[in-house]
Amino acid sequence: MIGIVGYGAYLPHYRIKAEVIATQWGADPASVTRGLQLFEKTVPGQDEDTITIAVEAARNALRRAQIDPQEIGAVYIGSESHPYAVKPSGTILVDALGIGPHVHVASYEFACKAGTEAMYVAYSHVKSGEMRYALGIGADTSQGAPGDALEYSASAGGAAFIMGREKVVAEILHTHSYTSDTPDFWRREGEDYPRHGGRFTGDPAYFKHITEAGKALLEKSKLSPRDFRYAVFHMPNGKFPMEVGKRLGFTKEQIETGWLVPWMGNTYSGSSPTGLTAVLDVARPGDLIFMVSFGSGAGSDGFIFRVTDEINKVQDRAPKVRQMLDEKKIYLNYGEYAKFRRKIKLNE
């Protein structure tokens, strides 16, 4: 049996409310809160970045897996906000966690699906027999341009998954990826903020790639949506995952547990992965989980997980993601937020 042997999430303590951002730019708060189902989002502290978030998420995964970090053969971090343009984030993470130095490390990038890429490659290494454990992480401190629609959603957080074949808590039964050249969202080298194709981001990008990957996954597995206890989709806003779930035949009840976006925002590479941790935090042995990510550009990675008896042992070994979402929140006003996110020009 191959799959997740330890998982963990991390969300920063800082928050900003969507209505605070809307008021700043003279927009109608209700169109964001009711229209997009976005109420507040996480904001990284001034001393937090993709690396610190990945380290904290991976520490929680190690607390659950209770394995020797030295046995981890590969570490992959997927993000679109790696702090260095040249120097892989994982180099710092392995030293922080006592992994390696005999370890394979790489940074992944694919807009919001870089995290599931890291998970997929980590899983494949274990499946091939190349190594005993591999760590895949999705983490981001994403940025939206001031006043842009993305500013309501772009948030910070991440999740880490240790793949292995002993004491598996969620077995991976099937995977499927779907990719095409779709310019819905991009950021050119050297630009501070991403650009997006407005309405072009919906049907031809998000909905097409998730439904195609999802349909293929259902065909491969010969399962139907009602066989699943939970479903997790990439969460750019509150509306999209519910809508794409409905198109594939899933219900609100199946999606709700992993639907963190209204209070977390879009953690980009950490989006569907943190949603998956919310599901694993409460899942019971035998539950089937359907998950499809989405990354602009564009592509989707799909997974089907079956939860095992081991899940009961690991759930309480580390903080749960809903706890992180609800406790110890510190709210920022727009000025503080702009300073935290370095949107203010300073004299260097």
Place this chain on the structure above:
Amino acid sequence: MITARYHREIPQRYRLEAGKCSTCQHVAFPPRPVCPKCKGRSFETVRLSEEGKIVTFTIVRVASEKFSKQTPYAVGIVELQEGIRITTQIVDAELDKIEVGQRVKLVFRRVQEDGRAGILCYGYKAIIA
């Protein structure tokens, strides 16, 4: 240039690695070549716990150039479970609610950066547990 020193201190800054004297079990952090208790020279590497409590703290309102954009912030002395005391920033806390004796947890954070283009330095900081 902070690169060489930063690199040398990674085991302490990232993993809280201390030296435990093989003769008298005294734990030294940062590790030392000679045990201050028994003058022993043989040490085993141990990792300190990430939990402790605030012994004392102060609020920094005027900071050096590097930290001037973060003011006001709290710096404290934290006693870890092993009895080792470390100096660290206390972050993600409402400053008027920090108290001596409070339980804290060490987290991995960015500690400083060498300007806009230089290296990023990471290490431990404390948050209220």
